[in-house]
Amino acid sequence: MTTPLLIIAAGGTGGHMFPAQALAEAMLAKGWRVRLSTDARGARYTSGFPDAVEISVVGSATFARGGILQKLAVPFRIIGGIAAAKWKMLFDRPAVVVGFGGYPAIPAMTAAWALRIPRMIHEQNGVLGRVNQLFAKRVDKVACGTWPTALPSAVEGVHTGNPVRSAVLERAAAPYIPPGDYPMSIVVLGGSQGARIMSDIAPPAISALPEHIRRNVRVSHQARAEDLERVTNYYDAELINAEVQTFFADVPDRMAEAQLVISRSGASTVADVSIIGRPAIWVPLASAIRDEQTANARQLVENDAAVIMTETEFEVAPLTAMLEKLLSDETGMMKMSQAAVRCSVPDATERLVGLVEELATPAQK
Numbered sequence: 001m002t003t004p005l006l007i008i009a010a011g012g013t014g015g016h017m018f019p020a021q022a023l024a025e026a027m028l029a030k031g032w033r034v035r036l037s038t039d040a041r042g043a044r045y046t047s048g049f050p051d052a053v054e055i056s057v058v059g060s061a062t063f064a065r066g067g068i069l070q071k072l073a074v075p076f077r078i079i080g081g082i083a084a085a086k087w088k089m090l091f092d093r094p095a096v097v098v099g100f101g102g103y104p105a106i107p108a109m110t111a112a113w114a115l116r117i118p119r120m121i122h123e124q125n126g127v128l129g130r131v132n133q134l135f136a137k138r139v140d141k142v143a144c145g146t147w148p149t150a151l152p153s154a155v156e157g158v159h160t161g162n163p164v165r166s167a168v169l170e171r172a173a174a175p176y177i178p179p180g181d182y183p184m185s186i187v188v189l190g191g192s193q194g195a196r197i198m199s200d201i202a203p204p205a206i207s208a209l210p211e212h213i214r215r216n217v218r219v220s221h222q223a224r225a226e227d228l229e230r231v232t233n234y235y236d237a238e239l240i241n242a243e244v245q246t247f248f249a250d251v252p253d254r255m256a257e258a259q260l261v262i263s264r265s266g267a268s269t270v271a272d273v274s275i276i277g278r279p280a281i282w283v284p285l286a287s288a289i290r291d292e293q294t295a296n297a298r299q300l301v302e303n304d305a306a307v308i309m310t311e312t313e314f315e316v317a318p319l320t321a322m323l324e325k326l327l328s329d330e331t332g333m334m335k336m337s338q339a340a341v342r343c344s345v346p347d348a349t350e351r352l353v354g355l356v357e358e359l360a361t362p363a364q365k
Contacts, residue, residue, distance in 0.1 A: 004095040004360060007056075009037040009109055011102010011131070015124050017045045018268060019145065020100045022163035022349045023122075024053050027356065035094070037085060037108035058085050058107045081107030082114075089115055095360040098122060098352075099139075101129045113138045118359035122352065123149055124162050124267035126295025141355050145267055145348070146296050160352050161345025162271040167252040171276050172346050174256040176337035178330040181216065186323075187254050188221040189263040197283070197311060199227040202262055205319035207238040213327050214240070220254045222247065252276065259333065260326060262319075265297040265308075273300075274344035279336035280306040281322060283314050305339035 006027050010020040024034045028050055035054040036046065043057050058081040085107040097112035097119040099105040112119040113135070120141035121132045127150050128136060136142055136155050144151075145162035186206065190198040199221070206217060219242035223231045228246060235242035248254060255261060255276045263269050265282040273280050280300065284293035300306040307322065326333060345351070 003031065003033050005033045005035060005092060006356060007035050007037055007089070007094040007097045007108055007112070008100065009097060009105035009107070010100040011038065011042055011104045013102060014045070015267060016100045016102045016105075017042070017048075018165075019122055019124060019163045019348075019352070020098075021049050023098065023352050023356070024049055026349050026353045028052050030353070032095075037104070039081075039104040042102070042104045056085075056088070058104070078103075078106055082110045086111035086114060089117065093117065096120070096356050098356065099132065099135060100124075101132045103131060105131050106134075109135050109139075118361065120355060120359060122160065123157075125290075125292035126150065126267075126298060127290040127292040128152075129290075129292075140359055143352060143355055145271070147299055150295065158351075158355060159345070160355065161348030162267050163349040163352065164268070164271050164275055164346075165252070167250075168272045168275055169346060171252050171256040172344070173275075173277050173341045176277060176334060177259065178334045178337075179259045179327040180330055181212070183218055184213075184216050184260075184327060185218045185220065185254070185258040187251075187258045187261045187263075188219060189251070189261070189269060190222055190224065195222070195224045195264075196227060197314060198262070198264075199223045199231045201314055201316055201319055203231060203234045203238070203240075203242075205316045205323060207234075207240060208316065208320040209323055209327075213324060217241070217327075219243070220248060220258075221245075222251075260323075265293040267292075267296050270296045270300065271344070271348070274305070274340045275346050277337045277341035277344070279326065279333050279340065281319075281326075282306055282308045283311065284308065286311040299343050300340060303339050303343050305336050305343055 008020045010016040027034050035056050037056045046055055089111050097117055099109040099121045119139045121135050121139050122143040123132045124145040126146035136152050142157045143160040144157040147159040149157050151157050188198055188202045221244045223244055225246050232244045261273050261278050261280040265284050282297040297308050301308050
């Protein structure tokens, strides 16, 4: 019996690539062959994938970048990528094809649809991205990382959750110490987009807290490189114990030790915070075209595990008031922590694996 092949089609961003990598690792462990289909840009993000994963670079492009001539060439590049993907699948037919979104997923997903190969998509956010929207009615399964996910009519989703790193799983449901008259940690994360607002608002809001709270606050603040010096200097001038970096390699540990997280509500961050189980203030990215970050935070907010502040609401005085309210409510914060854990899906990778195995035909299992 030939070893079954899984083709994973994903774009070149962390939001697409991380769950793709988690599935690849799990399927390799089950004895499958795995091929990642992406474009040249996506190939630059593959260093974390196991060496056993074959990287297939196909032609693709996006209408979101480049000048007029580049945009005019997009359809031709995609058509060429589809032809190449289809030709390759005819000679090495996969058991299942899984798309994780992004324009580089178009060639493999289209070829799988044309050849009637079992296929599914995984959407990380609470709103389908453009490419997953295109294929939602053309696949056998729609796996949803965020629940609920807004889906087209007549399309049913399967709640799988978003796979998280092993470092996050190691801190799953970490014991929570509610705020009190002792050192308390706040983690401030900006995400890859729109991080400046965190650096503009969070430091003065924390500084304005009543002294009996402020004296106990410790801050881990992730800032953009151009904001690093001014944010560090501000905390120092205000005598606030803060560590400011452009990147924290140990975010799961910092979250596990925190009383509160202030962050953009990207899908992966929401998954991390819920699995570790921490109260959060979510500030959705206002410029997100589909407002997916609001959708990402919805389940936690509706289950009283977090609060949401729009960018309009996210000003110094309102944030100070919210921080004072939360950090003064020991019982409420403990309940928020417990509610976050109840919303989490720590076995998301296993759920995805189950769907892949369900789609594989008996002859290919």
